[in-house]
Amino acid sequence: MDNAILFKNVSHVYQENTPLEFHALEDVSLKIKSGSFVSIIGKTGSGKSTLIKHINALLKPTSGSVTIGDKKITSHTNNKHLKPLRQKIGMVFQFPEQQLFAETVEEDIAFGPSNFGVEGEELNDTVMHAADLVHLDHDLLKKSPFDLSGGQKRRVAIAGVLAMNPEILVLDEPTAGLDLEGQQYILDLIRRLNREENMTIVLVSHQMDDVAKYSDRVVVMSGGKIVKKCYPDELFTDVDFLNKYDLQVPETVKITKDLADKGVELDKLSLDADELINGIINKLRNEDKDE
Numbered sequence: 117m118d119n120a121i122l123f124k125n126v127s128h129v130y131q132e133n134t135p136l137e138f139h140a141l142e143d144v145s146l147k148i149k150s151g152s153f154v155s156i157i158g159k160t161g162s163g164k165s166t167l168i169k170h171i172n173a174l175l176k177p178t179s180g181s182v183t184i185g186d187k188k189i190t191s192h193t194n195n196k197h198l199k200p201l202r203q204k205i206g207m208v209f210q211f212p213e214q215q216l217f218a219e220t221v222e223e224d225i226a227f228g229p230s231n232f233g234v235e236g237e238e239l240n241d242t243v244m245h246a247a248d249l250v251h252l253d254h255d256l257l258k259k260s261p262f263d264l265s266g267g268q269k270r271r272v273a274i275a276g277v278l279a280m281n282p283e284i285l286v287l288d289e290p291t292a293g294l295d296l297e298g299q300q301y302i303l304d305l306i307r308r309l310n311r312e313e314n315m316t317i318v319l320v321s322h323q324m325d326d327v328a329k330y331s332d333r334v335v336v337m338s339g340g341k342i343v344k345k346c347y348p349d350e351l352f353t354d355v356d357f358l359n360k361y362d363l364q365v366p367e368t369v370k371i372t373k374d375l376a377d378k379g380v381e382l383d384k385l386s387l388d389a390d391e392l393i394n395g396i397i398n399k400l401r402n403e404d405k406d407e
């Protein structure tokens with residue numbers, strides 16, 4: 117089924133009609149195609165979390181509408197009608213392991229599906245499948261989640277979301293606080309879910325190297341508005357734009373520019389370190405041939 121996400125003229129006002137009224141989203145329109153990997157970036161307070169909370173109607177638009185597949189959400193939508201929608205959207209908030217609570221890893225992963233009536237053999241299969249998706253060793257399933265490492269805990273928390281079999285996965289800074297290896301593990305997992313399970317990914321991140329490497333499209337927010345929607349290479353080659361919105365320049369872009377300043381022009385800009393290394397090797401080989 118086509119689960120495109122469509123924001124149409126969405127505004128969101130916190131604490132409306134009070135002295136604390138705050139316009140966090142203003143007239144946001146955006147289409148995220150089913151099966152794509154889209155990153156939402158922008159400096160702190162630009163409205164990224166507010167935006168993504170509309171995807172599962174944790175927040176509803178003050179005006180405008182959000183449509184997921186054939187389900188339209190407006191300020192009038194009744195929460196009673198949102199259960200099927202929420203089942204197909206997995207939300208991974210910052211530090212999701214802080215929500216782990218069960219005595220065993222297995223029970224934690226099973227919590228969501230058992231709430232939706234899955235039981236017995238089917239529940240067991242669901243838990244195993246989710247554990248496999250995050251490459252969690254089955255020996256760990258009987259352990260307390262609190263005995264695991266930080267990276268393992270985060271994988272358990274994500275497995276709990278995946279056990280609901282979501283078609284759309286929304287993640288807010290999913291690698292925050294992990295060491296480099298743990299970060300890589302989570303990002304590779306997300307990319308695998310996108311490519312192999314055709315899951316739509318909406319990622320909020322401050323890590324521009326990751327955004328550059330993994331996304332199909334990037335959405336830049338500032339002051340509650342979308343200021344750019346484009347392909348990663350279009351964004352990350354525009355250093356003036358990145359500076360204007362306080363966004364980091366990815367390391368691969370910096371290296372490519374440094375090389376060009378030193379007279380080494382590569383054939384194309386790589387947003388992935390492995391690709392960049394291959395570009396440099398090709399350049400060296402071609403130079404050898406020319407000599």
Ligand SMILES: Nc1ncnc2c1ncn2[C@@H]1O[C@H](COP(=O)(O)OP(=O)(O)OP(=O)(O)O)[C@@H](O)[C@H]1O
Pocket residue numbers: 130131138140158159160161162163164165166167
């Ligand atoms: N419940 C709330 N009541 C009032 N204002 C809020 C509320 N939640 C968020 N805001 C404000 O809305 C603005 C956007 O917040 P939001 O969390 O969406 O930004 P963000 O881009 O996700 O930031 P960060 O990168 O720090 O997570 C901020 O100025 C924030 O202070």
